[in-house]
Amino acid sequence: MRNEYSSLCYPLIKLLHGPASLALASGLCDKYGAERVSLGWVKHDYVVLKALSHTDHFEKKMQVVSDLEGIMEEAYEQDAAVVYPAPENNVLSIREHELYSAAYHTKYILTVPIRNGEDIVGVICCERNSRPFSDLDSEQVYLTSTLCSARLLELYTKSSWFGLRMARAIRKGLSKVFGIEHTWAKLLGLIAIAFILFATLFPLPYKVSAPAILKTDKIIYTTAPFDGYIDTVFVKPGDVVYRGSPLLRLNQTELRLEEADLMAQEQDSRREIQKAQAAHELAEMRIHQARLAQTQAKLKTVRYKLSMATVVVNVDSAIIIEGDLQKRLGAPVKQGSELFQMSSIENIYVEINVPEQELRNVTIGNQGLLAVKSRPDYAYRFETKRVSPTAEVKEQENTFAVRGEFVYGTPAWFRPGMTGIAKIFAEKHTLWWILSHQAIDYLRIKLWW
Incomplete structure (x- = not known):
């Protein structure tokens, strides 16, 4: 065969x-x-x-x-x-x-x-x-x-x-592509093609993501009213205080003793004036009157210091951001030295540290959302108002501070110094651009000639 x-x-x-x-x-x-x-x-x-x-x-x-x-x-x-x-x-x-x-x-x-x-x-x-x-x-x-x-x-x-x-x-x-064989491979291929077309043709909302911190323009410094020693501290950093709340009290022992001594001198001067009047010694009387006025002036100063020995809050509401004096009880302080740094709870804004390569996507008037780390389940809308003209180096990267003011006000629990993540709305771009633009920009900088 x-x-x-x-x-x-x-x-x-x-x-x-x-x-x-x-x-x-x-x-x-x-x-x-x-x-x-x-x-x-x-x-x-x-x-x-x-x-x-x-x-x-x-x-x-x-x-x-x-x-x-x-x-x-x-x-x-x-x-x-x-x-x-x-x-x-x-x-x-x-x-x-x-x-x-x-x-x-x-x-x-x-x-x-x-x-x-x-x-x-x-x-x-x-x-x-x-x-x-x-x-x-x-x-x-x-x-x-x-x-x-x-x-x-x-x-x-x-x-x-x-x-x-x-x-x-x-x-x-085409018969191989649309035939009945290799179904799973063709399905995966169609999904890949559909994804590529979607990633390169359909624009999506792009948001610039950057770390953010809550700040306020009103910072209040509390200083020592006179030379003295710390006796009692009533607050610590993070405490919310209101007008009239005591912050710190200086030791009053020396002032009390000085007040008592001046009060005794005041009584002596009054008696000497009465004696001079009885003896018709006009000159002596004038001298003791001058001494009395001097003593009364010193007594007034001492009593003023006593009234200022307890340092109180002089604003409606604030939060202590610096000044942990609990460990300095008994320590001396000089007049005018800083004791506490307080921040007003009113007029809180957000400062976003935008990386240098993303600054081109941020313009004044853009809105964004802020999620605070302490309560990340809710986002707060803000609007960009100002971009800092100078860069700051943070974590080995140039960043520009962008100020954003909240559109619908701020909740009562907002505190200056709170941190979170802000996302600023920018122009729409394709998914391919969103995923690759940073790498492409990096290669452009490294490989340009």
Whole structure:
């Protein structure tokens, strides 16, 4: 069998350099003693007759051509070789073969698909009246057509003009993309394509994210009213205080003793004045009156210091931000030295430290949202009012302070010094720009020439 198969195939392969389809059909016709061998080519899921054995030309509108294409399509649609008359165990449909045999008085028909890999590219139909086709005949025709299919397909493809070849290549590629095979890979590919299109074409709201801190313009400094020693401290940093609340009390012992001494001197001066009046000593009386006035002035100063010994709050409400004096009890303080630093709870604003590379996306009047670390479940809307003209270095990065004022006021629990994350609304950009613009800017700076 192998020798017969080889003796048929190799001459046919050489003939395929000429009119390939006709050569294959004529060779098979001579080999198997058939009255006629037809070769059809699959085109858009239909079989189109391309060659008739020993026939250089035929009319495509002939009835026999249409009928031959019908029996070829019957074998193509069933993806199997069809033998007529059918054997006893046949399960294939042979309706078209029966009609063709009756119409053209053909006793025996063999129709075999031509395969190229897993695809059917054509169909061969053999007709004869001398003897039926055996299984060996069917197998040899199948092997012969399979061997010749690659060369036939190559010649068929190259025989078309450039535009048609390109259209076929595109159609083949699209069939692989939209076919039923490799479903998951195609689904992932479609998702990737959809994501790429979305990331490059559809603009999204972009927000500049930066650390922020709550601040207030009104800072109050509390100083020591006179030289003294710390006796009692009533507050610590973080405490909220109100007008009249005591902050600190200086030691009053020395002042009390000095007050008592001056009060005694005042009484002595009054007695001396009375004695001088009784003795009609006008000059002495004037001297003691002057001493009394001096003593009273000193006493007034001491009593003023006593009234100022307890330092109190002189604003409506504030929060202690600096001044942890609990560890300095008994320590001396000089007049005018700073004791506490307080911040007013009113007129609180947010200061956002925007990185230098994001400053171009921030303009005056942009709104944004602030989430405070102590209560991140809610965001507070603000509007940018001012951008600092100078940069500050924070965490080894140049930043610009952007001032934002709250649109709807501030809650009562806001305190200067609280930190959080602010997001300033900027222009819309694509997702690709949002994810890549910082890296691209970095490369531009490093690689420019």
